Amino acid sequence: MKKDPIPKVIKPMLATLVNKPFDEPGWLYEVKWDGYRAVAYCNMGKVNILSRNNKPFNEKFYPVYDALLAWGNNAVVDGEDKNFLVPEDAAALLYMANLGAIxxxxxxxxxxxxxxxxxxxxxxxxxxxxxxxxxxxxxxxxxxxxxxxxxxxxxxxxxxxxxxxxxxxxxxxxxxxxxxxxxxxxxxxxxxxxxxxxxxxxxxxxxxxxxxxxxxxxxxxxxxxxxxxxxxxxxxxxxxxxxxxxxxxxxxxxxxxxxxxxxxxxxxxxxxxxxxxxxxxxxxx
Known part of the structure; x- marks a missing residue:
């Protein structure tokens, strides 16, 4: 069976826009911490990680880049690198609460x-x-x-x-x-x-x-x-x-x-x- 070539560019899936947020009595909201959306193109021993705006991410996320090189497969990988907040004192917890992190x-x-x-x-x-x-x-x-x-x-x-x-x-x-x-x-x-x-x-x-x-x-x-x-x-x-x-x-x-x-x-x-x-x-x- 003939395989399709690796595409040069794939646009990552983005959030769906709505007119207003879901709301209902008795419900509260919290902050959703987002990360970096990226697509990795792995082909013929080469890896290229691009942001959703096609900015190079190889150096920014070099551990991911190295892991994909070692993986060695031909594929397009869609993923997200998440940021985690690490509170170390009461002030940091108050900061999170102030942002609405319930x-x-x-x-x-x-x-x-x-x-x-x-x-x-x-x-x-x-x-x-x-x-x-x-x-x-x-x-x-x-x-x-x-x-x-x-x-x-x-x-x-x-x-x-x-x-x-x-x-x-x-x-x-x-x-x-x-x-x-x-x-x-x-x-x-x-x-x-x-x-x-x-x-x-x-x-x-x-x-x-x-x-x-x-x-x-x-x-x-x-x-x-x-x-x-x-x-x-x-x-x-x-x-x-x-x-x-x-x-x-x-x-x-x-x-x-x-x-x-x-x-x-x-x-x-x-x-x-x-x-x-x-x-x-x-x-x-």
């Missing part, structure tokens, strides 16, 4: 050790038709599994519909090792609650079951930060919990912009241990 969604690792996550995350994500009581039951089952392995864990509400569970790793393991560990935990929980849980990422295959998400344990994947506001009706907060609070009667609306500060003052930083020494996967094996 929620914070950090990586699982720091800029100082980006390839080694500080924690493993288990995200309990309900589908339509699931009840929050089922989410609570699944969280309790995760704790039982981890307790059997003598692993300390830390839960919090997502501020939306689910529960997040942190397992401290101490930045000692790669994302691949972290994700494999998360998969082992998720698989065991699914075995114990097969009627209403699943570990299949494809939404169409879940069939109304609660998703035990361990795949968020990968580079640049994010979840709402602890104590982060969520752009939801009532301005809910993703609130750290004592395990004793993860029981029937727990509701997402219990934690919101009006009472979050008071709770933090009374309970302290419940998730402080997440950034501690971390577990030993070798001992578990």
């Amino acid at each position: 929620e914070m969604n950090p990586w699982n690792s720091t800029i100082h050790n980006p390839d080694y996550p500080d924690w493993c995350m288990i995200d309990l994500d309900p589908d339509k038709g699931n009840t929050f009581e089922q989410v609570i039951e699944m969280a309790q089952t995760v704790k039982v599994v981890l307790d059997e392995l003598k692993i300390k864990s830390y839960p919090k509400t997502s501020g939306s519909t689910g529960i997040h569970i942190y397992i401290p790793l101490g930045a000692k393991y790669t994302y691949e090792e972290c994700q494999l560990f998360g998969k082992i935990i998720a698989t065991e929980v699914h075995k114990r609650l097969p009627k209403f849980t699943c570990i299949d990422r494809m939404t169409r295959n879940r069939k109304g079951k609660l998703y035990i998400d361990y795949l968020q344990n990968q580079p640049k994947a994010t979840l709402a930060a602890p104590y982060s506001l969520r752009p939801k009706p009532g301005a809910t907060v993703s609130m750290p919990l004592h395990w004793e609070e993860v029981k029937k009667g727990l509701q997402m609306k219990n934690f919101n912009i009006k009472n979050a500060i008071g709770r933090i003052k009374s309970e302290g930083d419940i998730l402080k241990g997440v950034l501690g020494r971390g577990i030993s996967l070798k001992k578990l094996i």
Whole structure:
């Protein structure tokens, strides 16, 4: 079969313009940080990265350029290099808030050790038709599994519909090792609650079951930060919990912009241990 030649120029897809932004009572907006839109032309051992205005980007994004050279395939690659804001003090957080950044969604690792996550995350994500009581039951089952392995864990509400569970790793393991560990935990929980849980990422295959998400344990994947506001009706907060609070009667609306500060003052930083020494996967094996 004859192959078409590599095109000289392809215009990147741009945002769609509308007359006015979507608006509805009870909804809030946040700033969307954009990056550089670019197209890379890889052909016959040569790479040329161009902006959407055909400006050369080879030197600006030399790590991408070098990676595409090493890749060695003939292709046109459309991509985006994103900028990430790294707040290091209260003033930076206030600056973000002033820009309308309602929620914070950090990586699982720091800029100082980006390839080694500080924690493993288990995200309990309900589908339509699931009840929050089922989410609570699944969280309790995760704790039982981890307790059997003598692993300390830390839960919090997502501020939306689910529960997040942190397992401290101490930045000692790669994302691949972290994700494999998360998969082992998720698989065991699914075995114990097969009627209403699943570990299949494809939404169409879940069939109304609660998703035990361990795949968020990968580079640049994010979840709402602890104590982060969520752009939801009532301005809910993703609130750290004592395990004793993860029981029937727990509701997402219990934690919101009006009472979050008071709770933090009374309970302290419940998730402080997440950034501690971390577990030993070798001992578990």
